[in-house]
Amino acid sequence: MIPNHWYNIVPDLPAPPPPPLHPATREPVGPDDLAPLFPMELIAQEVSTERFVAIPQEVLDVYRLWRPTPLLRARRLEKSLGTPARIYYKYEGGSPAGSHKPNTAVPQAYYNAREGVRKLTTETGAGQWGSSLAFACAQFGLECEVWMVRASYDQKPYRRSLMQVYGATVHASPSPVTSSGAKILADDPGSTGSLGIAISEAVEVAAAGDDVRYALGSVLNHVLMHQTVIGEEALQQLEEMPDVIIGCTGGGSNFGGLVFPFLREKLAGKINPTIRAVEPDACPSFTRGVYAYDFGDTAGFTPLLKMHTLGHDFVPDPIHAGGLRYHGMSPLLSHMYELGMFEAVSRSQSECFEAGVRFARTEGIVPAPEPTHALAETIAEALRCKETGEAKVILTALCGHGHFDLAAYDRYLSGAMEDFSLPQERIDEALTGLPG
Numbered sequence: 001m002i003p004n005h006w007y008n009i010v011p012d013l014p015a016p017p018p019p020p021l022h023p024a025t026r027e028p029v030g031p032d033d034l035a036p037l038f039p040m041e042l043i044a045q046e047v048s049t050e051r052f053v054a055i056p057q058e059v060l061d062v063y064r065l066w067r068p069t070p071l072l073r074a075r076r077l078e079k080s081l082g083t084p085a086r087i088y089y090k091y092e093g094g095s096p097a098g099s100h101k102p103n104t105a106v107p108q109a110y111y112n113a114r115e116g117v118r119k120l121t122t123e124t125g126a127g128q129w130g131s132s133l134a135f136a137c138a139q140f141g142l143e144c145e146v147w148m149v150r151a152s153y154d155q156k157p158y159r160r161s162l163m164q165v166y167g168a169t170v171h172a173s174p175s176p177v178t179s180s181g182a183k184i185l186a187d188d189p190g191s192t193g194s195l196g197i198a199i200s201e202a203v204e205v206a207a208a209g210d211d212v213r214y215a216l217g218s219v220l221n222h223v224l225m226h227q228t229v230i231g232e233e234a235l236q237q238l239e240e241m242p243d244v245i246i247g248c249t250g251g252g253s254n255f256g257g258l259v260f261p262f263l264r265e266k267l268a269g270k271i272n273p274t275i276r277a278v279e280p281d282a283c284p285s286f287t288r289g290v291y292a293y294d295f296g297d298t299a300g301f302t303p304l305l306k307m308h309t310l311g312h313d314f315v316p317d318p319i320h321a322g323g324l325r326y327h328g329m330s331p332l333l334s335h336m337y338e339l340g341m342f343e344a345v346s347r348s349q350s351e352c353f354e355a356g357v358r359f360a361r362t363e364g365i366v367p368a369p370e371p372t373h374a375l376a377e378t379i380a381e382a383l384r385c386k387e388t389g390e391a392k393v394i395l396t397a398l399c400g401h402g403h404f405d406l407a408a409y410d411r412y413l414s415g416a417m418e419d420f421s422l423p424q425e426r427i428d429e430a431l432t433g434l435p436g
Contacts, residue, residue, distance in 0.1 A: 062136075228257050285308045287345065
């Protein structure tokens with residue numbers, strides 16, 4: 001069954017997360033500060049203290065195109081590893097865009113359309129979010145304008161094509177059509193871009209138009225809340241509760257969507273799984289970033305968010321997991337990490353693609369580069385079980401397919417893929433730009 005509600009974990013936390021701050025006054029932002037970017041219903045959800053929020057019927061009607069999504073046991077992967085562990089994965093690749101992103105794109109488009117918005121702007125890394133919002137805008141009669149990180153724009157041309165099929169206008173970011181993009185290009189004409197830069201461009205255009213708003217694919221509370229349909233369905237589908245839950249993290253929406261309902265049960269004392277986030281070595285916000293107030297974008301248009309960050313000036317190396325190339329992290333997840341509610345590790349892209357190929361050859365699904373991070377850690381956990389003889393139940397999220405990422409797999413299979421080491425000096429330099 002598709003859940004009829006989204007779950008808001010904030011009321012169940014032992015302490016509330018720090019609020020976003022206005023960069024000029026350093027006071028908590030209010031609805032009026034966010035109104036140029038978001039419709040009032042999403043602003044209300046962002047600060048809500050209600051445990052459950054009803055999913056509108058119009059949103060459920062669109063969800064039914066692909067939800068509920070399957071929860072599958074990876075028996076062939078288990079056999080290839082020779083592990084006593086039982087591995088389950090929640091597969092989100094059957095959505096129109098091929099990932100978990102429509103779970104929030106659809107309600108965001110719905111609430112904006114209901115309030116008379118004409119056009120939504122957004123950023124996208126690998127293209128999953130941009131194609132999801134383009135699809136959602138088509139469902140509710142909205143225009144869609146997308147700034148796609150240049151590295152992914154060049155690596156994944158068919159993601160761009162998919163967005164255009166759904167009706168979106170797509171720019172490579174940084175672009176000359178915004179002042180923030182033009183400034184970056186003036187300083188670095190060959191910039192490969194970042195999610196922070198693309199956010200700046202989309203926010204700049206949204207803030208300048210009366211009937212234009214901005215939609216964000218991750219990071220904020222309401223986005224993670226919409227994604228909890230993943231974990232709520234998994235709770236219904238699992239016949240045995242997990243000992244370990246593993247998910248990839250970029251901005252945090254897929255991870256939060258999977259684990260929040262299980263954390264609710266853990267906080268209630270009903271289950272006690274180990275929960276682990278996996279991020280790229282090249283963009284390690286949790287494992288090497290600092291917990292501080294920072295801008296959510298490169299140009300400094302957003303409120304200040306208390307989060308794990310590498311600094312809003314940080315531009316990650318052009319790894320193929322474009323959806324994980326974000327300098328910051330969900331403030332809600334960052335707060336929960338500080339509370340010790342889950343662990344975090346990082347992985348190199350070559351070991352992640354090795355895991356992706358192994359999964360494809362056993363389970364038949366080619367994963368997107370982002371969830372290969374979770375798969376690499378899942379395989380490592382299963383091999384630890386092989387050594388100890390523990391028959392742990394492992395749950396992970398396969399948040400999207402990799403059909404548009406075969407050029408990346410080609411680089412891996414041909415031996416041309418490189419791993420990017422991240423010197424501490426680069427992080428230190430970016431962190432000097434943190435707001436004082």
